Amino acid sequence: xxxxxxxxxLIYLFLLILLGSVxxxxxxxxxxxxxxxxxxVGLSGLEKLDILLQLEQIKNKNIFYxxxxxxxxxxxxxxxxxxxxxxxxxxxxxxxxxxxxLFLATIKIHNENFLIxxxxxxxxxxxxYPNLPLVLGNPSLEDFFLINxxxxxxxxxxxxxxxxxxxxxxxxxxxxxxxILIKLPISSSINSLNDFSKIKNLPHFKNxxxxxxRVNKQIIVNEL
Numbered sequence: 001x002x003x004x005x006x007x008x009x010l011i012y013l014f015l016l017i018l019l020g021s022v023x024x025x026x027x028x029x030x031x032x033x034x035x036x037x038x039x040x041v042g043l044s045g046l047e048k049l050d051i052l053l054q055l056e057q058i059k060n061k062n063i064f065y066x067x068x069x070x071x072x073x074x075x076x077x078x079x080x081x082x083x084x085x086x087x088x089x090x091x092x093x094x095x096x097x098x099x100x101x102l103f104l105a106t107i108k109i110h111n112e113n114f115l116i117x118x119x120x121x122x123x124x125x126x127x128x129y130p131n132l133p134l135v136l137g138n139p140s141l142e143d144f145f146l147i148n149x150x151x152x153x154x155x156x157x158x159x160x161x162x163x164x165x166x167x168x169x170x171x172x173x174x175x176x177x178x179x180i181l182i183k184l185p186i187s188s189s190i191n192s193l194n195d196f197s198k199i200k201n202l203p204h205f206k207n208x209x210x211x212x213x214r215v216n217k218q219i220i221v222n223e224l
Contacts, residue, residue, distance in 0.1 A: 033062050033063045033090070033091050034061070034092060035058060035060065035063050035093075036060075037092065037094070038052060038055055038056075039094070040096045042099060048098075051074060051078060058094070066094070068086065075096070079122065079123045080100055080123060081099070082119045084099065085097045101123070103115045103118075104132070105164065106125075106132050106133075107122075107134070107136075109122070115129065115132070133162055135166065137165055139166040154194050154197070155193065155197040161175070162176060163175040169186060180209055181210045185215075185216065196213065208221040
């Protein structure tokens, strides 16, 4: 049954008076404020199970002495999390709202499959994500997010890309869903991608599948 506004105000005033009094320290320390429930929103059942198990240790502790550092440490170790908020719901509940990282691409490292998250972390995965581009080569996360940023600033959309090939020289090739391969220079990749967008639909480039843009102010094309 919902409480009226006046009753809610009275309850809040009552709690404020109780909590503001030194003489009521025993009341604050009572079992009334022992943490009983942990609610986590933003992840699926299996994804949040591990977090809840790790946070089980904060149950039966006083909500006023909530170990925030302990909670933050647990949440920061989970690579699925982009950001989070921890809220107390008196007298005995803790609500955690999580913003899950976006999956940007897949990559294989030492024969293991990983997802690259928008939080700049790697997430190990045994599932296939056919709609995500595949990163080939051995780029660092810094290398990947640099090309990701350049693509986002260009007229090419990231979801148009099927594969990203990284080379030791820190150069990238992009294979589009259409089968077109773009060979980018080490620098000025934004300009190169914009130049590609301007010419790709011209009639005399209709059958071209390789656009080699590695040489400054030149475009070398090959038909397949």
